[in-house]
Amino acid sequence: MIKEGIGLGTMFYGTGYGNGFPDVSKAEAVLRADGKVAVHTGATEVGQGAKTAMTQIACEVLGLKVNDIILISEDTSNMPDSGTAAASRQTYNTGNAVKKTCEDLREKIKEEAKLKLNLNTDVGLKLKDGYVYVETLPEKSIALKDLAKDKSLKIKGSFTAQTTEMDPETGQGAPYWPYTFGACAVKVSVDTLTGEVNVLKAVFTQDVGRAINPSLVEGQMDGGFSMALGYALLEDINVDNGKIKNDSFTNYLIPTSLDMIDIDNILIEDPENTAPYGAKGVGEPVMIPVTPAILNAIYDAVKVRITEIPVTPSRVLKELNKSKK
Amino acid sequence: MNLEVYNPKSTVEVLDLLNKYKRDAKLIAGGTDLVLDLREKKIKPKAIIDISNLDELKYIKKDNNYIEIGASTTFTDIEKSEILTDNLKGLKKAAREVGSPQIRNRGTIGGNICNASPAADIVPPLLSLDATVVIKSKDNKREVSLEKIFLNKGKIDIKEDEMVLSVKFKNTKGKLGFYKLGLRKALAISKIATAIYIEKEDNICKEIRIGNGALGRHGLRERKVEDYLINKEINEAIIEASATLLSEEIEKRLKGRSSLEFKKEAVKGTFKKAFKDAL
Numbered sequence: 001m002i003k004e005g006i007g008l009g010t011m012f013y014g015t016g017y018g019n020g021f022p023d024v025s026k027a028e029a030v031l032r033a034d035g036k037v038a039v040h041t042g043a044t045e046v047g048q049g050a051k052t053a054m055t056q057i058a059c060e061v062l063g064l065k066v067n068d069i070i071l072i073s074e075d076t077s078n079m080p081d082s083g084t085a086a087a088s089r090q091t092y093n094t095g096n097a098v099k100k101t102c103e104d105l106r107e108k109i110k111e112e113a114k115l116k117l118n119l120n121t122d123v124g125l126k127l128k129d130g131y132v133y134v135e136t137l138p139e140k141s142i143a144l145k146d147l148a149k150d151k152s153l154k155i156k157g158s159f160t161a162q163t164t165e166m167d168p169e170t171g172q173g174a175p176y177w178p179y180t181f182g183a184c185a186v187k188v189s190v191d192t193l194t195g196e197v198n199v200l201k202a203v204f205t206q207d208v209g210r211a212i213n214p215s216l217v218e219g220q221m222d223g224g225f226s227m228a229l230g231y232a233l234l235e236d237i238n239v240d241n242g243k244i245k246n247d248s249f250t251n252y253l254i255p256t257s258l259d260m261i262d263i264d265n266i267l268i269e270d271p272e273n274t275a276p277y278g279a280k281g282v283g284e285p286v287m288i289p290v291t292p293a294i295l296n297a298i299y300d301a302v303k304v305r306i307t308e309i310p311v312t313p314s315r316v317l318k319e320l321n322k323s324k325k
Numbered sequence: 326m327n328l329e330v331y332n333p334k335s336t337v338e339v340l341d342l343l344n345k346y347k348r349d350a351k352l353i354a355g356g357t358d359l360v361l362d363l364r365e366k367k368i369k370p371k372a373i374i375d376i377s378n379l380d381e382l383k384y385i386k387k388d389n390n391y392i393e394i395g396a397s398t399t400f401t402d403i404e405k406s407e408i409l410t411d412n413l414k415g416l417k418k419a420a421r422e423v424g425s426p427q428i429r430n431r432g433t434i435g436g437n438i439c440n441a442s443p444a445a446d447i448v449p450p451l452l453s454l455d456a457t458v459v460i461k462s463k464d465n466k467r468e469v470s471l472e473k474i475f476l477n478k479g480k481i482d483i484k485e486d487e488m489v490l491s492v493k494f495k496n497t498k499g500k501l502g503f504y505k506l507g508l509r510k511a512l513a514i515s516k517i518a519t520a521i522y523i524e525k526e527d528n529i530c531k532e533i534r535i536g537n538g539a540l541g542r543h544g545l546r547e548r549k550v551e552d553y554l555i556n557k558e559i560n561e562a563i564i565e566a567s568a569t570l571l572s573e574e575i576e577k578r579l580k581g582r583s584s585l586e587f588k589k590e591a592v593k594g595t596f597k598k599a600f601k602d603a604l
Contacts, residue, residue, distance in 0.1 A: 191594065193591075193593060193594025193598070194506050194591050194594035194595060194598075195587075195590075195591060195594075196506065233509075234508060234509055253508055253509055253513070255509065256425075256509060256510060256511040256512055257511075258509075258510035258511045259509050259510045259511070312508060313506065313508070313516070313587070313591060314584075314586075314587035314591075317587055317590045317591060318586065318587070321590065
């Protein structure tokens with residue numbers, strides 16, 4: 001018999017290393033002789049979209065197009081350290097470093113423009129599409145490449161997240177800054193004859209502070225959901241006496257495209273005031289509420305609480321049988 | 326390692342090569358099992374005979390008496406065949422649920438039988454169709470019931486100079502149902518696969534054949550349950566009683582196995598689903 005159920009999972013999660021651990025990102029921004037800006041920073045791209053997000057932040061600050069930003073990352077001889085692509089921290093932490101450094105470069109560019117344009121002040125100067133100009137008199141302008149003709153302008157900057165250690169006695173404190181929030185609701189069907197569980201529908205909300213790139217955030221949400229679906233229903237390393245039995249993708253099963261469903265993703269935007277344009281990390285958070293939601297939905301469907309993952313057909317039938325006795 | 330690869334143009338050439346190399350030769354059609362064994366050095370043949378381009382082994386044909394499928398016919402060919410009509414949807418379903426599109430485009434019906442995996446997906450429906458395997462050597466041709474061909478897990482009654490030419494079964498009007506229980510929706514090895522062929526008159530079961538996969542050393546017919554069902558009126562109570570009987574059979578067969586607890590329960594589910602699929 002096919003039984004259906006609905007389950008919810010919620011979570012909150014701290015961005016970054018936390019707990020007083022030094023969480024530092026560095027960046028360098030250089031206005032080159034060709035008028036393009038090189039941003040050197042150690043934000044490693046692991047498919048999450050770090051390169052896109054860093055480039056977008058630099059573009060936004062400097063009024064430049066994507067092609068006018070040269071992002072240099074993953075080359076340790078040519079970039080400062082920005083910590084690991086881990087702890088959901090790159091967009092928040094390194095994003096802040098890139099933003100701050102590019103803002104300093106922008107001020108330096110305005111100073112140089114003031115001199116070159118014989119102005120009294122840099123107040124009211126704007127940067128757009130490779131030019132600096134007086135906002136009330138746009139013809140008073142100079143191209144960035146003319147500013148950098150004789151000497152390149154270079155700025156170094158860094159950002160350190162505010163994290164404090166928890167009280168080792170009580171475990172109390174505020175170990176992270178910022179936190180992000182999420183919730184997921186899923187509908188599943190459970191076949192009580194074979195123990196098969198199917199995820200049918202999902203609505204997934206993620207607080208992102210501000211989405212630097214909404215498509216990438218949705219991609220993260222799809223990816224996190226899929227990983228959590230595998231975690232809930234499929235993935236098992238099967239350790240036996242210290243030896244991993246499922247040591248290849250033949251028996252360590254991850255979801256295929258047929259196991260994945262279309263998710264109704266909803267981004268919640270509530271900008272964080274210490275974050276670059278308000279953006280918080282979502283890399284890890286997007287996996288967290290999904291597995292509990294699936295397990296709760298299974299409970300709702302068959303009124304049997306399964307406490308071990310993955311929830312394979314074998315476990316479902318075992319628990320259903322136990323509950324009958 | 327000195328490995329010769331042959332590209333014969335006809336089955337006559339294939340059989341000459343088999344006759345020459347005997348046990349040192351391996352036939353390759355889709356290669357979806359053989360290549361893995363080669364990579365893992367489980368087998369070390371001296372010659373590989375590629376039959377994947379032999380069109381004479383790729384066909385699905387039908388006359389008034391029989392439907393015959395050439396050994397190198399792929400799962401995709403079976404899945405898309407218009408010759409296999411709706412009453413045989415269980416066979417198409419089994420083909421469609423093999424691996425992934427890439428594997429279905431390469432893997433063949435002959436290979437699936439000869440590899441003799443207990444979980445071979447195409448075997449249960451063919452057992453339910455009471456299929457016959459057509460086997461040829463250089464000097465001899467014989468036909469064996471598929472049910473009798475499996476000797477053990479991975480072992481099949483085909484001699485070293487023989488090859489499978491085709492599989493055939495009677496062109497009848499009964500319906501074939503199928504249900505595969507795997508752990509995910511693609512690229513899943515069967516935990517249980519059940520195929521059921523039914524011919525009925527006025528809701529009386531006149532002919533029934535049940536084929537199971539992954540419930541023994543190789544695919545098996547479930548004679549006891551068949552005998553129970555024959556000439557009975559088909560209703561919920563009978564289906565339920567048959568499922569229980571099947572479960573008891575599986576319990577005897579898998580005694581001592583860690584999978585028993587699960588499979589004796591789940592088989593009731595695959596049986597009922599395949600049965601309804603065949604009505």
